[in-house]
Amino acid sequence: xxxxxxxxxxxxxxxxxxxxxxxxxxxxxxxxxxxxxxxxxxxxxxxxxxxxxxxxxxxxxxxxxxxxxxxxxxxxxxxxxxxxxxxxxxxxxxxxxxxxxxxxxxxxxxxxxxxxxxxxxxxxxxxxxxxxxxxxxxxxxxxxxxxxxxxxxxxxxxxxxxxxxxxxxxxxxxxxxxxxxxxxxxxxxxxxxxxxxxxxxxxxxxxxxxxxxxxxxxxxxxxxxxxxxxxxxxxxxxxxxxxxxxxxxxxxxxxxxxxxxxxxxxxxxxxxxxxxxxxxxxxxxxxxxxxxxxxxxxxxxxxxxxxxxxxxxxxxxxxxxxxxxxxxxxxxxxxxxxxxxxxxxxxxxxxxxxxx
Numbered sequence: 001x002x003x004x005x006x007x008x009x010x011x012x013x014x015x016x017x018x019x020x021x022x023x024x025x026x027x028x029x030x031x032x033x034x035x036x037x038x039x040x041x042x043x044x045x046x047x048x049x050x051x052x053x054x055x056x057x058x059x060x061x062x063x064x065x066x067x068x069x070x071x072x073x074x075x076x077x078x079x080x081x082x083x084x085x086x087x088x089x090x091x092x093x094x095x096x097x098x099x100x101x102x103x104x105x106x107x108x109x110x111x112x113x114x115x116x117x118x119x120x121x122x123x124x125x126x127x128x129x130x131x132x133x134x135x136x137x138x139x140x141x142x143x144x145x146x147x148x149x150x151x152x153x154x155x156x157x158x159x160x161x162x163x164x165x166x167x168x169x170x171x172x173x174x175x176x177x178x179x180x181x182x183x184x185x186x187x188x189x190x191x192x193x194x195x196x197x198x199x200x201x202x203x204x205x206x207x208x209x210x211x212x213x214x215x216x217x218x219x220x221x222x223x224x225x226x227x228x229x230x231x232x233x234x235x236x237x238x239x240x241x242x243x244x245x246x247x248x249x250x251x252x253x254x255x256x257x258x259x260x261x262x263x264x265x266x267x268x269x270x271x272x273x274x275x276x277x278x279x280x281x282x283x284x285x286x287x288x289x290x291x292x293x294x295x296x297x298x299x300x301x302x303x304x305x306x307x308x309x310x311x312x313x314x315x316x317x318x319x320x321x322x323x324x325x326x327x328x329x330x331x332x333x334x335x336x337x338x339x340x341x342x343x344x345x346x347x348x349x350x351x352x353x354x355x356x
Contacts, residue, residue, distance in 0.1 A: 001292040002322055005229045009308045010329050017161050018342035021175040021194070028195045029337055029344040033320060033328050039335065042195040045302070046203045048347050053300070054254035055204065056247075058190040058263045059213040061181035063146070064154030066168070069110035069126055070119040075100065077110055079126070080157055081146065082187055083219050083240075085139055093129055094146065098138040104128050110140075112153050115167050124149065136224065147184075157187050159341050161307075176341070185217035185240075191341045192261030192303045212250050216241035216263045216285075226309060236288040236311065241267040248280035251297065258300040262312050265289065265298050265319070272296040290314040291322045300349050305332060305339040321351030 002008070022028045025042070032038040032048055040048075049055065065081040078099040085093045098104065108128045111119035130139035142149055156168035156176055168176075178193040201211055221237030228234055241263075243251075251257060251268065259265045270285035271278050276296045288311065301319055306312040317325045328346070337344045 001290075002317075003231050003290075005226055005231060005309050007322075008310070008313050008317065008326075010326065010333070012308065012333060012339060016333065016336065016339050016343075018338040018340060018344075019162055019164055020171070021342045022338075022344075024197075025175075025179070025195050026197050026200060030195075031328060031332055031335075031337060031344065031346045033324065033346065033348040037328065037331060042345055043200065045195075045347065046200060046207065049204060049209055049258055049300070050256045051208045053256040053258050054210045054212060054251055055258045055260060056251060056264050056268065057178070057180055057193050057196070057211065057213050057260045058216050058267075059178070059180050059182045060186040060190060060215050060217050060263075061184045062156065062177055062186045062189050063184045064150045064156055065187045066155040066157040067112060067126075067150070067153055068115050068155075069112050071103075071108070071110060074118075075103070076113075077104070079110075079140065080187060081140075081150070082137070083185075083217070088129075088139070090141070092142045092145070094140055094142060095137045096140050097136060098132065098140070102132065104131050104138065106131055112149070114153065115155060124153070159188065161340055162342065180213065182213075183215045183217075185215075186219075188218045189341065190216075190218065190261045190263050192345060194342075195345050196260070210250060210254075212247045214241060214243045214247060214264060214267055216267045218263060221311070226311060231288075231290060231314070234288065234311070236286045238284050238286045239263070239266070240282070240284055241270070242282045243267065243271055243278060243280045245280040248278040252277040256299045257297055258302065259298045260302045262301075262303060262306075262315050265295075265301065265315060268297045269293075269295065288314075289318050291318045293318045295319060295350055298350065300347065302345060302347050304341065304345055305329065305337065305343055307340065316346075316348075319350055320348040324348075324351060 028042045030040040067079040080097040110126045113119040124143040127141040
């Protein structure tokens with residue numbers, strides 16, 4: 001099994017990285033990987049999902065977690081709020097990724113401003129509680145609740161590979177969410193679900209497919225690269241999830257489970273008990289899924305195309321088989337598929353040869 005980072009590299013021309021969403025959610029392309037490779041539209045996903053399936057989606061909602069601030073010297077700082085700090089009982093202390101973090105000192109005050117503008121006198125102040133750690137995380141203390149602060153001053157946190165001069169727009173406020181998003185808490189969208197529409201769900205239900213939701217809030221690990229070429233040394237980030245009792249019972253009794261996105265896979269595989277039944281309640285996952293992992297719950301996966309050398313690509317390779325997935329990625333590049341968050345999708349079944 002590949003155990004080094006460079007085994008998960010592939011070459012991707014920059015122009016294939018989608019900068020804006022498709023004209024409509026279900027008009028994205030769909031690469032189907034089964035006994036053969038098929039090129040379809042996402043609107044055709046209903047033809048691929050078995051009628052006795054349970055489709056599991058992640059109903060987390062992205063909040064406007066990107067802030068801009070100004071130092072007393074006039075220097076500008078970009079801040080991405082991640083989650084409340086686990087080592088603080090103060091609900092106003094948050095972990096964040098901060099640009100120019102090396103120039104920040106504990107206790108420093110930053111005045112919030114809007115992108116491209118100077119701070120105004122009555123703008124709220126942030127305080128650096130603890131400057132950047134080895135993992136690149138900075139603790140900041142907010143002047144008010146995160147809901148109040150981000151509603152007025154926040155911006156949709158588009159991924160760093162979306163490089164548009166205007167930053168996030170009104171379009172992103174709608175399209176960088178799934179149609180079923182409901183529980184606020186993520187700094188990145190579960191992008192495999194972005195392609196679904198209410199019409200597709202109606203067609204699936206008419207065929208007898210059940211649609212159920214879990215919640216996993218996507219955090220810092222989405223933005224942090226794997227730094228060690230030896231994957232045995234990599235420690236996964238933690239993400240919080242919740243599975244209700246009713247949903248756990250439906251999934252546990254399902255004949256075929258379709259996971260919408262890698263976040264759903266990590267939550268379900270973490271919640272799986274020894275008898276492959278799904279536990280319910282609140283949980284935390286730091287599960288690192290890579291080739292060699294034995295899947296216990298998920299049978300099929302809907303996912304977007306992921307960054308080279310990312311843990312998300314490793315998970316997909318574990319699920320679909322390393323050679324099969326890497327070959328599919330090379331094929332997708334040759335066929336000019338659109339990549340990453342606003343890109344196209346893939347549907348693949350579990351490679352039983354990997355897990356036998």
